[in-house]
Amino acid sequence: MPPAADTASARGEDAHDGGTTAPGAAGGDDGRSRASESGPHGPAGDRRSAGPSSPGGDPPAPVPGVPRGRPPRNAPGAPWRAPTAAALLSCLVFCLGGLLAGSYPFGPTTRNTVDLGQQYLPFHAYWRRLLLGETDGDLFLNWNSGFGSNFLGDYGTYLSSPFDLMVLLFPADRIELALYAVTVAKISAAAAAMALLLPRLRPGPWPVAAVLGTAYALCGWTLNYAATVPMWLDGLLAFPLLCLVGEWARAGRRPLLGPLVVAIAWYANFYTAYMATVGAAVVLFVRLCTADDGARRRLAGLLRAARSVLVGIGLAAPLIVVIFLATRVAQPTPETSFTAVPWPEVFARLLPATASVASPALFIGTPALALALTLPFNRAVAAGVRWAWTAAICLVALSMQWEPTHLLWHAGASPNGIPYRQTFVLCGLLLIAAWLSTASGPPRTPALLGAGTLLTVLTLSSLGNPVVDRWTYPAFAAALALVVLAAAALLLARHRAAGARVLPAAAVVLLVLAQAGETAITGARIERQQLSRVSWSPRLGPWHTDTAEATASKDAWPRYRTDPGEVPGGNDVLLVGGQGADYYSSLTSEVLSGTLTSLGFGSYAKGRHPVSLDNPVTDALFSVGTRIRSTPSAPPRTDRLPEAAVTVTDTPVPPLVTVRPGLRPTAHGFRHGASAFDNQEALLGADVYEVPAAPRRANGPRGAVTLTVGCPAGAQVWFWAPRYRGTAVLGDRRPVAFAGGPPSVMAPMGRLGTVPDSGEVRIVLRPAGKLVLPERPVGCLVEERLTTAVEAATATGATSVRTSGHTLTAELPPGSTGTAVVAVPRISGWTCAAGDADPVPARSHLGLIAVPLDGTQTTVGCSFRPPGLRLGGAVGAAALLCLLATALRHRFLRRTGRVHPACTSGTSGGN
Known part of the structure; x- marks a missing residue:
């Protein structure tokens, strides 16, 4: 170990841009591991004795104006320069992309395409109202949606990120702006987290860390996917934070903060946190393999990391278990078989302004990509480090294209929609490679030539690919030109002392312009492409x-x-x-x-x-x-x-709770294949429709089909054909559109008009595609029958109904017998009781809550508790005990002096 490194370790000082560390931490390693990563002569950024014939390779030339080795420890704000700059730059570039696209809030075009407008925006609006106490339900139950739904599961899926509390800062009529602010804040935080991680892996200049942190936060995965799926952005933030947890575990530092970081990541969004955890495990594995540590120390670091992950996930279990069990009873989606995309398209996604939901969005910016591609050829980095990281990146890329590992990335279930949701991990690995190759100085000419060759091959393989936009190659060429100018400025600065300060600064400015400009253009073009394809979710107004x-x-x-x-x-x-x-x-x-x-x-x-x-x-x-x-x-x-x-x-x-004398609850649902008209009557307990037998069909001109049935005069004609797409016309009335057809869409029952005095119903169908009809698609509602049924149900129903949060109580007429039917879907989690009886799991009658009555009860009470809450709470309590035990043990070791001084310092080991 070089003497300077010994001194720094003894003082607990940092070997990078600010902060304190213990041996084996930040810069990630002690003197021995740093030598392993950078060659036998110490850190790559501090080779005072290495010469051209050094076994570790040619030393990087010093960059004029950029200090070598360790920066002064007392530099004000040194540890936070890179994160702060990265956060500000990513915020600016993301907003600039929206400005160029003319989208909200910088233009009249809505961003609310598909699920952003249909799911996430409404949930955030409801979340704001819930936090302010303006809703009927509580954190357990949402009375507003789906006639009563499990809100805790939805909260954990869409709203559990701490950033979502920002909705309270905006008025109710600015919820779109609130969600945009949440999105920008998450992106900025992810940039800061990556910029904080990189110098912990190897010391280097903070401006480069800031630029690479911005490149990570605004990678193609963010711009193409996560910018309109804001929950996924929590995974983007989680990856660098979990990598930091791995670094702390290697060094034996922060035994309390590590599990808490894991817990927050999994609590915020367990889905992408799982992928981020797998990615962080890859990073930790490579770090352990390339460190010059003994087997015992590596195993200890691995066990500490495993403890942090398990305890952290355990702390988040009260929410994770609820979501898991809610997923098991959710409406299943059709099974999806994974099909790998051709490699030329994968390579094309590394270029700017490419967009597709069927291939991995790997864009990280041409400057960052060029730096990452220099790593295999950069002899200034130790061979073991170069090849370990290169192999890790290649294996992760291959794992995205092979179905068994594809399923591993997605927790065993191939997702519907976007198949490459783990792409942000690969983007992060590429940016770590870029940093390792650049932290100790600009790569030398052979490495640049090697990277240029790879970049040329990737670009040529992408020619003619359908994902390439008309802006792709102009933006790529402009960014590459700026990168070449930046490299030329640095080369010139090496040979001209007169430009020792100006030229390196100019190189940094050119690098920022190249990365930021190309990213802004990419964001704008991707947003324009998305809006041109799907723009049917309007702005609130x-x-x-x-x-x-x-x-x-x-x-x-x-x-x-x-x-x-x-x-x-x-x-x-x-x-x-x-x-x-x-x-x-x-x-x-x-x-x-x-x-x-x-x-x-x-x-x-x-x-x-x-x-x-x-x-x-x-x-x-x-x-x-x-x-x-x-x-x-x-x-x-x-x-x-x-x-x-x-x-x-x-x-x-009728009231929300009705009483059906003589009814016994059915454990099953509706009969398979039964008509919707029959099902409505079965649940109502009265015959209110005249449902004719199969109608007579007659083909007409231009694909029209006429259905003819007989019904009572004056009845309402209802048409039910969930798979039908087209229009239906009764007589001379206006056409009624039906939008069924594909497996993902079911058309609702629709009213066509009134049966004429003749009693003959003639419906003209003009299908837009194949005509698919049920056996009895027409039902005629006799309103007098319905009026009688409603009056009867009202007379025997509850006299009053009260709800509060996740409970419901109904007062019943004395002597009620049979079954009380609550007009709430019987989802998992409901318990009910009649009178003073003990609550039991609610029974079901054709999908609704049912409570048997024996004539002695005058009240019915039901309560909802999300399934898994008790089990998750038990796991969380056990994890909390483990965390407290860790804290007590750490405190004991500190008192007895068995902890390294760096681990007891307030800024390093304290929690």
Whole structure:
């Protein structure tokens, strides 16, 4: 070990840009491991005795104006220069990309495409209201969505990140801006975390760490995927933080902070945190293999890392177990078989302005990519380090293209939609490679030539690929030109003392311009491509405001439900209030989806997004007493958001809890293949439809098909064909559109008009594709029968209903017998009791909560507790005990002097 390193270790000082460390930490290693990584002559950045014939390779030439070796320990703010600069730069570049794209909040174009507008924005709006105490439910139960849904599972999936508390800083009508601010804050934090990690792996100049941290936070994965899926950005932040936990474990430092960091990462978003943990394990493995440590020390570091991960995951278990169990009972999605994309397309995704959801978004910027490609050829880095990191990156890239390891990255289940969700880990590894090759000085000419050759091969292999944008090669060429100018400035500075300060500064400026400019253009082009393909989720505006005001004026929950109908977007009730069926979540229960589909409700997203059904029978079944209907009042201008014509309709409906004398709850659901009309009658307990036998068909011109049936005069004609896409017309009335067809979309039952006096119903269908109809697609609702059924259910139903948070209590008429049916889906977690009996798991009647009655009870009470909460709490308590035991042990060792001085210093080992 060089004497200077001995001295630094004895003082507990850092071997990099600020901070303190213990031997084996930061810079990651003690003197021996640093020698292993940089050659036999000490750190690559501090080779005072190495010459051209050194076994470690040619030493890097000094960069004029950039101090070599360790910076002064007392430099003010030294440890935070790189993270601060990276956070500010990433924020600026991301916003610049939005400005160039003309998207919100810098332009009139919405960012709310697909799930950003349908899921994440409404959930954040509801989260703000919940935090302010303005909702009917609590953290356990959401009374507004899906007629009552498990909110704790949704919270853990979409809202558990600490950053999501930022919604409180914005008014209710600026929730889009709040979500954008959350997105920017997460990206900036990820940039800062990577910039904080890199100097811990090897000392180096903070401006380069800042640029590479920005490159990581604004990689193609962020711009193409995560910028519109803000929960995934927590994984982007988790990866460098978990790598830091690995570094602390290697050095035996921060035994308390490490598990807490893991816990926060998994609590914020366990899905991407899992991928980040796998990636951090790869980094730790390479670090252990390349360090000049004994087997015992390596094993100890590995065990400490495993302890931190297990305890941290255990601390987050109360939420993770709830999500896991909610996933098991969620509406299943069709199985997806993984198909690897061709390698030329993978290489093309390294270039700027490429976009696709079917291939890995590997863009990290041409400057950063060029630096990463120099590592295999950079003889200034020890051979073992070069080849270990190169092999790790190649193996991770290969693992993304092989189905068994693809499943490993995704916890055993191939995802629907974007298949390469782990790409941010590979981007992070590439940027670590760029840092290791550059931290001790600019790569020399042979390394630059090798990288240039690889870059040329990658570029040529991408020619003609469909993911390449018209801006790809111009942006790439411009960035590459700036990189060449920066390299020339550094080469010139080596031979001209006159430019010792100006030229290196100019090189840094050129590097920043190249990276930032190319990234901003890439972000803008990707956003424009996304908006051009899917732009049907509008911004919030007058339509939502008017509907919300109408809903609030009529809300009488829990006396009855108020359904706001469908407004643009999704999860409408979370945006405008009410208690409807509309609900879009990855955790939509199979019970809810199956029950509503069987009753004629429509759905999107393979059943995970049931939508409202405007039907008087289902309104009676679910106690929807007020229905809001809204339509655009006029076509919107390009500079104005659409307004809506809002109408409010009140209808007498039974209470939320009805009593069915003589009914015994059914343990099963609806009969498979039964008509939605039959299912509605079965749940209502009355015959209200005339459902004709299979209609007569007659083919007409231009693919039209005419259906003819007979029904009672004056009845309402309802058409039910969940797989039908096209229009249906009754007589001379206006066509009604149906949007079924693909497996992911089910069309809701629709009203066509009134049966004429002749009793003959002729429906003309104009299908947009293959005609797929159920056996009995037509039902005629006799309104007098429905009125009688509603009056009977009201007479025997609950006299009052109260709800609070996640509980429901109903007062029943004396002597009630049979079964009390609660108009709430019987999802997992409900317990009920009649009278003073002990609560038991709720029974089900055709998908709704059912409570047997014997005539002696006058009350029914139900309570919801998310499944897994008790088990997760037990695991979390055990993990907390382990953490406390670790704290006591660490305190004891400090008192007895058995901990290295660096581990007891306030800035290094303290927690």
